[in-house]
Structure formats: structure tokens, C-alpha cells
Amino acid sequence: xxxxxxxxxxxxxxxxxxxxxxxxxxxxxxxxxxxxxxxxxxxxxxxxxxxxxxxxxxxxxxxxxxxxxxxxxxxxxxxxxxxxxxxxxxxxxxxxxxxxxxxxxxxxxxxxxxx
Numbered sequence: 001x002x003x004x005x006x007x008x009x010x011x012x013x014x015x016x017x018x019x020x021x022x023x024x025x026x027x028x029x030x031x032x033x034x035x036x037x038x039x040x041x042x043x044x045x046x047x048x049x050x051x052x053x054x055x056x057x058x059x060x061x062x063x064x065x066x067x068x069x070x071x072x073x074x075x076x077x078x079x080x081x082x083x084x085x086x087x088x089x090x091x092x093x094x095x096x097x098x099x100x101x102x103x104x105x106x107x108x109x110x111x112x113x114x115x
Contacts, residue, residue: 004058011063015040019068030081033073034097040069041101045108050115
């Protein structure tokens with residue numbers, strides 16, 4: 001049996017690389033962070049709704065999604081926007097991240113449940 005820590009580490013490595021590649025496609029960090037948070041939420045929602053074994057849940061859910069999505073970057077970028085006087089943009093960033101990520105989890109779960 002493969003070690004749970006190894007499974008999480010392998011998924012995390014893939015998630016971190018994917019995070020870098022997706023983030024590099026955007027000119028600013030805010031949009032890249034939004035993209036990975038919504039995509040990762042969709043994947044996690046689908047994973048939780050689908051009947052998967054524990055190993056896959058560790059690799060994809062804890063490892064990949066944990067490294068791919070980035071709450072700390074979202075929080076930092078939102079505070080930075082607020083501190084630089086872009087208060088409206090900070091509020092919109094916070095609201096859009098939250099609403100879009102929650103919708104993506106629900107959509108991913110609903111689609112996986114149909115399969």
C-alpha cells in the first residue's frame with residue numbers, strides 16, 4: 001500500500017505545477033488566482049460527489065486541489081487592493097472569488113452526481 005503522505009505529495013507537486021502554469025497565462029495575479037480557485041473548486045466538488053477510492057481522494061482532493069487553489073494569494077491580493085486605495089475592487093474580488101468558487105463546487109458536484 002502506498003503511503004498517504006506520498007499520495008498527497010505527488011498530487012501536491014502536480015497541483016503546484018498546474019497553479020504556476022495557469023497563473024502564468026494571466027497578466028495580473030488577481031485573475032490567475034480567481035481562475036485556479038474556481039477550477040479547483042469545481043474539481044473538488046466533482047471529486048466529493050463521485051464515488052472515488054481513498055487514494056484518489058488523497059492525490060486529487062488533498063494534494064492536487066490543495067496545492068492548485070490558493071486562499072493565501074486571494075487574501076493577500078484582496079488586502080493589497082484595499083491598502084492601495086482600490087477598495088471597491090477589493091470588495092468585488094472577495095465577492096467574486098467566494099460566489100464563483102461556491103458555484104463551481106456545486107456545479108462540479110451536480111455534474112458528477114449525474115454521471
